[in-house]
Amino acid sequence: MSGTTPELPIVVRDALMPKAQRLVVNRRxxxxxxxxxxxxRYAVKVGRPIEATADWPAQPWTALAPAREGxxxxxxGRDDxxxxxxxHGTWNFQQWRNGPDLYRLWEPCRKQDSPVEPHVSAALGCVEALAELHAKGWAHxxxxxxxxxxxxxxxHLIDLALAGGGHVPxxxxxxxxxxxVHYEAPEIARSVLDTGEAEPTPEADVYALGASLLISATGWRAVEYPDDAPRPVQREAVANGSRRPVKVPGELGTLISAMLSHAPEDRPTVYEVGKALS
Known part of the structure; x- marks a missing residue:
């Protein structure tokens, strides 16, 4: 859709009869x-397949992602x-969620010599949202x-198109x-390298949450690799465990370090993280 302005599918327009609409994301x-x-107010997601290029293979799954998330x-149990x-693919619409994302919220913490520290209450809110999903038998x-x-x-924890744990038609x-890959657990990276596939797990979610908290608080990825490295090179670095030290002060830093443990069994559960933060 390069060079064109996307439009809502007719079926979505007929269902919602928009009074106003704003394009938020338009990517391949x-x-x-x-x-x-x-x-x-609704978030409307529309998927279509990604065609192959000289650098990337085709990605037909992107056409199915909105319906899978739905x-x-x-x-x-969501009724909205x-x-x-x-x-060209599938669509979904769901309730719009107001508020900044975690990375934006913690932007003041990442400024050089900033006296602002990450809000533990914000971290706890993320932990509680993930714990709620895990309690229902799903991994994000x-x-x-x-x-x-x-x-x-x-x-609110959004974008569940890749979630696993229950039946999907x-x-x-x-x-x-x-x-x-910035947020991929080592065992996920290794499985994708070896077989092309993996399984979402609560343990991998905990690693990803730790990596999310780290980069939001400091601006640094959990694992060091060149910014322009090909994805297999990135995954090899993650799988091999070449992790940066966690430089977040206090109990939060200690928890993040534990969440980023290389072995899944060494990581705390999301419930243990929540108890520590509480």
Whole structure:
């Protein structure tokens, strides 16, 4: 869709009858709008396949991701979700969540010589949101700072298209092939390198939460590799455990270091992290 302005699928426009809409994300394979309608404010996600390039293979799963997320949210008991098919892939709409994401919220902490320290209450809100998902038998699979929305009353964990733990109808299901490598646990990275696939787990979510807290607080990734390194090189660094030291003060730093342990069994559970922060 390069060079063109995307439009909401007709079926979504008919369902929501938008009074106003704002394009939030427009990238290969995924478009997101904020839509205001008489029914309320919604996030509308539209997926389409990514075609192969000289540098990257084709990614057909991106067309299915919105419907897969819709199915997961439905399984989790959400009643503010609708999803379906359009001519290029699938779509969903769900309640819009107000608030900054974790990385944006902690921006003052990352400024050089800043006296501002990360808010433990914000970290606890992220932990509670993830713990709620784990308590329902699901692992998120794509934990990252942008997926924690710090609302006025609670923190929301969004973007569950890669979540695992329950039944997803086969026609829009697809294998889990890892996530953004900055937040990928070593065992996930190794599995993707060796087999091309992996399984989301609560332990890997805890690692990803630790990496999210670290980069949001300091601006540094958990693992060191060149910014322009190919993805397999990044994953090899993660799988081999070449981790940076955690330079976050206090109890939060100690917890982050434990969450980033190389072996899954050495990491605290999300419930243990929450108890420590409380």
């Amino acid at each position: 394979g995924s478009t997101v709008w904020e839509v205001e309608s008489r029914r309320g 199915a997961v949210l439905h399984r989790l 979700i609708a999803y379906g098919v359009w001519k 699979g794509d934990v990252q700072p942008a997926h924690f929305i710090i609302g006025p009353e609670r923190t 086969g026609w829009y299901d697809f294998p889990f092939r890892g996530c953004l």
